[in-house]
Amino acid sequence: MSDTVLExxxxxxxxxxxxxxxxxVRGVDLVIERGQTxxxxxxxxxGKSVTAKAIMGLLDHPGVQVGSRVARLGEHDLLxxxxxxxxxxxxxxxxxxxxxxxxxxxxxxxxxxxxxxxFRIHVGATRAEARARSIEMLELVGIPAPGKRIDDYPHQFSxxxxxxxLIAMAVALEPDLIIADEPTTALDxxxxxxxxxxxxxxxxxxGTAVLLITHDLGVAAEVSDRVAVMYAGxxxxxxxxxxxxxxxxxxxxxxLLGAIPDLERPASELRAIPGQPPSPSSLPAGCxxxxxxxxxxxxxxxxxxxxxxxxxxxxxxxxxxxTKELLDVG
Amino acid sequence: xxxxxxxxxxxxxKTYRGGLLSKAGAVRAVSGVSLELHAGETxxxxxxxxxxxxxxxxxxxxxxxxxxxxxxxxxxxxxxRDVRRSVQMVFQDPLTSLNPRMTVQDLxxxxxxxxxxxxxxxxxxxxxxxxxxxxxxxxxxxNRFPHEFSGGQRQRIGIARALATEPDVxxxxxxxxxxxxxxxxxxxxxxxxxxxxxxxxxxFIAHDLAVVxxxxxxxxxxxxxxxxxxxxxxxxxxxxxxxxxxxLLSAAPVPRPSLRGRKRIMLGGDPPSPVAPPPGCRFHTRCWxxxxxxxxxxxALEPVDDHFAACHHATRPA
Numbered sequence: 129m130s131d132t133v134l135e136x137x138x139x140x141x142x143x144x145x146x147x148x149x150x151x152x153v154r155g156v157d158l159v160i161e162r163g164q165t166x167x168x169x170x171x172x173x174x175g176k177s178v179t180a181k182a183i184m185g186l187l188d189h190p191g192v193q194v195g196s197r198v199a200r201l202g203e204h205d206l207l208x209x210x211x212x213x214x215x216x217x218x219x220x221x222x223x224x225x226x227x228x229x230x231x232x233x234x235x236x237x238x239x240x241x242x243x244x245x246x247f248r249i250h251v252g253a254t255r256a257e258a259r260a261r262s263i264e265m266l267e268l269v270g271i272p273a274p275g276k277r278i279d280d281y282p283h284q285f286s287x288x289x290x291x292x293x294l295i296a297m298a299v300a301l302e303p304d305l306i307i308a309d310e311p312t313t314a315l316d317x318x319x320x321x322x323x324x325x326x327x328x329x330x331x332x333x334x335g336t337a338v339l340l341i342t343h344d345l346g347v348a349a350e351v352s353d354r355v356a357v358m359y360a361g362x363x364x365x366x367x368x369x370x371x372x373x374x375x376x377x378x379x380x381x382x383x384l385l386g387a388i389p390d391l392e393r394p395a396s397e398l399r400a401i402p403g404q405p406p407s408p409s410s411l412p413a414g415c416x417x418x419x420x421x422x423x424x425x426x427x428x429x430x431x432x433x434x435x436x437x438x439x440x441x442x443x444x445x446x447x448x449x450x451t452k453e454l455l456d457v458g
Numbered sequence: 459x460x461x462x463x464x465x466x467x468x469x470x471x472k473t474y475r476g477g478l479l480s481k482a483g484a485v486r487a488v489s490g491v492s493l494e495l496h497a498g499e500t501x502x503x504x505x506x507x508x509x510x511x512x513x514x515x516x517x518x519x520x521x522x523x524x525x526x527x528x529x530x531x532x533x534x535x536x537x538x539r540d541v542r543r544s545v546q547m548v549f550q551d552p553l554t555s556l557n558p559r560m561t562v563q564d565l566x567x568x569x570x571x572x573x574x575x576x577x578x579x580x581x582x583x584x585x586x587x588x589x590x591x592x593x594x595x596x597x598x599x600x601n602r603f604p605h606e607f608s609g610g611q612r613q614r615i616g617i618a619r620a621l622a623t624e625p626d627v628x629x630x631x632x633x634x635x636x637x638x639x640x641x642x643x644x645x646x647x648x649x650x651x652x653x654x655x656x657x658x659x660x661x662f663i664a665h666d667l668a669v670v671x672x673x674x675x676x677x678x679x680x681x682x683x684x685x686x687x688x689x690x691x692x693x694x695x696x697x698x699x700x701x702x703x704x705x706l707l708s709a710a711p712v713p714r715p716s717l718r719g720r721k722r723i724m725l726g727g728d729p730p731s732p733v734a735p736p737p738g739c740r741f742h743t744r745c746w747x748x749x750x751x752x753x754x755x756x757x758a759l760e761p762v763d764d765h766f767a768a769c770h771h772a773t774r775p776a
Contacts, residue, residue: 171638286728316506317665318725318744321709325724343639346711350718369715387643389672391695391710392717397650398672400643404608420640 133304133337134160134183134222137198141175141182143408144191150408152178154361157435158339160305165331165338167348167369170358171405176341179358180307183339184224185214202304220250223298227310229290233282239266239293240278246300265296269326288319292326299330306331309341324351345388349373354443357381360406360416363435367444377438377446377455380417415448423450462532463494464659465518465545465627470527472513483733487513488524489683492759495627500653500660502674502691504667504706508732510683511663515631518661519547531627543573546620550632552612556604562615563600566590569622589618593648610641617648621656629661634669646673667710671695679703682732682740689765697775699767702741739770747771 141153153175160166170176181187182194188211199206201222206214218224226232234242243265244258253261259278266274269292282290291311298306308327312320328351331338342348348355349369356366357378365378376382386399403420412418418428427449438444438451448454472488488510495501505511516522518529520536531541546569549555556565566589567582569575576582587597593614604612613633620628630649634642650673653660664670670677671691678688679702687700698704701723708723725744730736736743742752751770759768763775 171640288728316729317667317711318506318705318709319728320711321722321724322726324711344711345639345713349713349715350711373713373715384640385713387640388713389646389668390714391668391671391707391712392714398643398647400647401640402644404610404641405638 131162132159132200133162133164133202134158134339135198135200136183136196139179139182139196139199140194141178141187142193144193148409151411152361152408153182156358156361156363158183158356158363160337160339162304162337163331163335164354165328165340165352167340167342167352167355168358169342169345169348169355171343173360173405173408174358175361175408176343176358177309180224180309180339180341184218184222184307185211186224216250219246219303220301221303222305222307223301223303225291225294225298225306225308225311227313229287229294229314230282232294233290235282238279238281239285243278243293243297243300246297250301261300262296265300266293268299268330269293269296270322271296287315288322291315291319291323295323295326295330299334299336302334303336305337305339307339307341310343311340312347313342313344320347327351345373345384357384360411361408362416362447363445364417364448365444365446366435367438371444375455377444377451378417378448379421379423379450379454382454383420383422423454425449464497465495465529465531465661466533467491467493467514467518467529468527470514470517470524470529472510472517472522472524485732486683486735487732488517489735490527491680491683491685492527493678493685493688495659495661497626497659498653498657499675500662500673502670502677503661503663503680504665504670504677505680506665506706506729508682508729509680510732511680512631514680515547515629515661515663518627519545519629521547539573543623544625545627545629546623546625548613548616548620548628548630548633551636552609552616553604556612556615556619558604561601561603562586562590562595562607565604565615566600566618566622569619573623575623585622586618589621590615592621592652593618594644608641609637610644613637613645614648617645617652621652621658625658627659627661629663631663632665633662635664635666642669649673667695667707679706682729682735684740684768685759685766686741686769687765687767688759689763693763693765697763697773699762699765699772699774700741700769701745701747701771701773703767704773705744739768741769 136158139156143150168176187194240262243262247253247258247261263274312323352369355369355372356363359380365381383401387401401420414429414432418424433447433449435445435447470488470491474485503511517524563586566586570582576585590597595614634645662673674691677691677694679686681702687703705723705725738753739757742748757768757770759766762772
């Protein structure tokens, strides 16, 4: 059996808004191996959440066009699959953890009902079995006194506990892939550390692949194996987390790392990036980062650089005309 | 540093009561916070949600009246008009804090009118142009509306509005949290530059520890409505005396994978609710140093080395 859990090639997502086409994702490739965490890093509007939803098959409504050349989850071809089969796949083989646990949980059903539903629908468990398995799951994600809390409702839990419940639901059926969309953004820093540790532990114990969507460079650096940096609907740089953070090969990645303050190394001045990310309705012709880039040349504004493999790196790819100079400068 | 602080808060308390039909108890947002802000310095305030940092900010600018305690500006209390003029605020979300139906010119000239700082429309217009220029916005765009600007630019409008009255103090409540990470640095650098050129004192409230360290001379760490630790940024971050500060610093994700193996302090549980803060030291329910004393005796803020910490077991330099 192949170790590739997810393979997506040339993913395109276009929204139609009042007659205009808004390309949100423009040719994204993603490959995740078993037991691996890939962080998809980007700012708001970069297309990272849309990518996640497209993979989950949650963009199936009018006004959105989703297309790709390849979309495989393990042995399953997502492109040829019926909507019915795909629904069965969600929950069983791939699951999603959302940012806001309070709105992702049903407020009028107890936690036990919501967790138990997974076992009853997907594996045909009886009520009693489902309840017993649900208690096990709550225990696994570290909810104290799970036997007592199983009949409680979402509002009776704290933010961190609710996120644990969502994670319990996501891992309940031992999926091959978990997509976590900003799972800790709404949480306080001390609770965030707990949740990241939990995701990391479950990945190790269950061998699940994780696609972690985040805007936080620190979060990506703490837990991922590989990182893909998105800008204006495309991946501009991808590679091993250590290599990417230590030797960023795209000016955008490099600029981001220079623009955030580092707790361990306080600098006197942050290197701010001028301007702001482009809107999907008015993308520049060449490289999307060209208007903000300090290395921009005529080539950049005219021709869009392709995502190309770097020599010597382990599966490192960068979309920039000036990567060589950038890496030579160090 | 001058001896006389520009802004002084003494033993501030604020409790929000539930409505008539509310079953929830009163929220004790701030319980006994005192601090001083000196001319030209930046005081950072960090803490998790519900620690009372935003309530504190609102009391410092006079938007919220403390239940007890007092805020004074150069010794004079609110709400004297010239005091209000001298202490301004920058809010977190510039889109909701700017009136969408007012142009940038109207927005920035409103404080000029209220405080009668420029006589006549042409003078006001000229002053608005100056202010926009100061915060790095093109004065030619003053007839546009807030929605025509990006998030970072809107925050600049908010800053221009705060600067209009030539304040001595600006209280910034999460000024960069709503901004994209590539834009945050622009606003952080702008605030730092304004402080250097205008000498304005800043209170910088945020949950992002790295940003606060970057901008602040002194830092206060809040937990459940009280100050856990306060002192020079280098001391609070370098040699934290309060266990909560250590835990907070240790939990913050660092954008360097090579530091992954570092030893980290993992706190259990969530911060308790400010409706029913624990007795004694408010942090004792999550603290690994807690003893019997901590659950009954509330520790006072006491000097440790060059800074202050409220802990019975504060880490003291050897």
